[in-house]
Amino acid sequence: MPAPTKKKKEKKPGRKKPCKFCMDHVEAIDYKDHNRLRKFVTDRGKIAARRITGTCARHQRQLAIAIKRSRHLALLPFVREHYR
Amino acid sequence: MPKLSKYEFTWILDALVDDQAVVQSYEKYAKVIRDQGGEVTMHEIWGRKKLAYEITHKTEGTYVFLRMRATPAIVAELNRVLRFDEQVLRTLVVLDEEWEARNLEAAKRAGTRSPEHTATPGV
Numbered sequence: 161m162p163a164p165t166k167k168k169k170e171k172k173p174g175r176k177k178p179c180k181f182c183m184d185h186v187e188a189i190d191y192k193d194h195n196r197l198r199k200f201v202t203d204r205g206k207i208a209a210r211r212i213t214g215t216c217a218r219h220q221r222q223l224a225i226a227i228k229r230s231r232h233l234a235l236l237p238f239v240r241e242h243y244r
Numbered sequence: 245m246p247k248l249s250k251y252e253f254t255w256i257l258d259a260l261v262d263d264q265a266v267v268q269s270y271e272k273y274a275k276v277i278r279d280q281g282g283e284v285t286m287h288e289i290w291g292r293k294k295l296a297y298e299i300t301h302k303t304e305g306t307y308v309f310l311r312m313r314a315t316p317a318i319v320a321e322l323n324r325v326l327r328f329d330e331q332v333l334r335t336l337v338v339l340d341e342e343w344e345a346r347n348l349e350a351a352k353r354a355g356t357r358s359p360e361h362t363a364t365p366g367v
Contacts, residue, residue: 187350188343233336234295
């Protein structure tokens with residue numbers, strides 16, 4: 161008797177996360193608002209992916225620029241201290 | 245006369261400089277802007293903050309922020325002058341996207357109050 165073939169688990173599409181910036185009616189993301197930006201970087205300090213945070217494409221583009229500017233001004237780290 | 249654009253200009257001073265020198269630094273760069281035909285529309289001293297990473301072995305810096313109307317030539321001159329200032333750790337000049345006004349307007353359109361935004365970054 162042939163071994164039962166493992167059925168490939170079907171991935172459910174799942175509920176789409178809402179974009180936090182759209183919810184708050186944010187038109188332009190500011191690089192000075194580093195406390196808000198901090199929620200969109202991983203604990204290593206990398207920019208979090210859209211699939212993790214649910215940010216929409218338009219805001220993710222703005223967010224990436226804002227985080228990079230914020231890093232330049234040393235408001236956000238490039239890499240977290242304990243990973244260096 | 246070339247068209248003036250809106251810019252935001254932030255620079256970080258060594259935290260060792262005293263309050264008077266911070267104001268002097270602001271006045272020095274405001275003068276550079278005005279002498280070249282630009283204008284400073286607002287300024288703010290954010291004060292001493294801890295840096296997220298060391299810049300030339302310094303862990304703290306004093307942030308100074310201003311909004312200006314200037315030409316690309318003025319920005320180039322400003323960057324040139326800033327290079328020679330040893331007190332300045334880091335600078336950033338970007339086009340002013342007027343995020344504050346735009347966000348307020350968007351919130352008004354949506355009929356809600358704007359979220360907790362301030363021009364000064366939180367400590």
